[in-house]
Amino acid sequence: MVGMRSKRSIALLAVLLVMVAGSGCGKKETVKVGIEQNFRPFTYMENGDKKGFEVDLWQAIAQKADMKYELVPMEHGELIKSVKSGAVDLAIAGMTVSNARKNNFEYSSPYFQTGLVVLTSTDNGVIKGKEDLAQKVVATKNGSTAFNYAGEIQGAKIRSYSNVADVYNELKNNTVDAAIFDERNAHDFLQDKAQGQVKMVGETFNKERYAVVGKKRNKYIGKVNQGIESISKDGTYETMYAKWFGAKPDKMPDKIKKEMEYEMQHETVKGR
Numbered sequence: 357m358v359g360m361r362s363k364r365s366i367a368l369l370a371v372l373l374v375m376v377a378g379s380g381c382g383k384k385e386t387v388k389v390g391i392e393q394n395f396r397p398f399t400y401m402e403n404g405d406k407k408g409f410e411v412d413l414w415q416a417i418a419q420k421a422d423m424k425y426e427l428v429p430m431e432h433g434e435l436i437k438s439v440k441s442g443a444v445d446l447a448i449a450g451m452t453v454s455n456a457r458k459n460n461f462e463y464s465s466p467y468f469q470t471g472l473v474v475l476t477s478t479d480n481g482v483i484k485g486k487e488d489l490a491q492k493v494v495a496t497k498n499g500s501t502a503f504n505y506a507g508e509i510q511g512a513k514i515r516s517y518s519n520v521a522d523v524y525n526e527l528k529n530n531t532v533d534a535a536i537f538d539e540r541n542a543h544d545f546l547q548d549k550a551q552g553q554v555k556m557v558g559e560t561f562n563k564e565r566y567a568v569v570g571k572k573r574n575k576y577i578g579k580v581n582q583g584i585e586s587i588s589k590d591g592t593y594e595t596m597y598a599k600w601f602g603a604k605p606d607k608m609p610d611k612i613k614k615e616m617e618y619e620m621q622h623e624t625v626k627g628r
């Protein structure tokens with residue numbers, strides 16, 4: 357028989373346990389989140405400030421998920437390494453979900469869908485899309501999904517750079533015939549820096565879905581997913597999308613996720 361007294365102390369103990377668990381042992385840990393210095397309009401640095409759609413998005417996600425965090429800006433090449441080594445816990449920087457990377461990384465639900473595009477010099481009359489790249493010199497970024505895609509184009513001569521700014525410079529200087537990269541970033545370059553010397557040709561291709569990335573079996577992705585879900589439901593996502601892209605989103609995150617899961621099971625897409 358358990359006496360009144362011990363029953364009460366068991367109850368007290370239970371309450372204490374719940375309190376300790378709920379408070380995360382009293383202290384909230386700071387999650388280190390890698391962002392990119394130069395991937396407009398998603399994450400970039402401007403006069404020492406961290407800016408972009410993904411910076412805003414992350415702030416909202418973290419708030420919903422009640423996470424304390426620190427944003428760590430770095431170059432794209434370093435980002436993947438830093439996630440791998442544990443120097444940062446997560447990264448949000450236009451990271452495309454790819455089956456190939458899934459062996460090493462874990463992704464959140466996707467929050468953005470885009471694609472790749474071909475860029476060429478404004479006065480190039482020959483290259484009208486990705487079908488015209490055989491025997492052409494094509495610039496792209498090391499280790500990106502665009503690089504993987506370009507590598508599969510028959511006869512194309514690929515030149516890859518660790519910084520996308522160099523890809524764009526080569527285009528402007530006419531030292532390459534074309535470039536392949538993520539559509540929104542390319543669009544930003546055209547508007548901002550191309551000075552009319554570069555154009556986008558053909559259709560957007562290869563679906564790219566961006567998600568937060570972390571090491572396999574990391575403890576944060578679940579919370580991040582909850583955050584994404586709640587900002588999608590309460591209108592925050594749409595407001596931010598409109599702020600950065602000047603329109604309503606074509607697809608909300610839950611729809612992007614459903615389509616992605618379906619496609620990843622049913623087909624193999626180039627560059628993944």
Ligand code: ARG
Binds near residue numbers: 395450451538
């Ligand atoms: N979305 C492409 C990829 O995952 C390009 C990423 C570029 N991201 C960046 N932060 N520069 O490979």
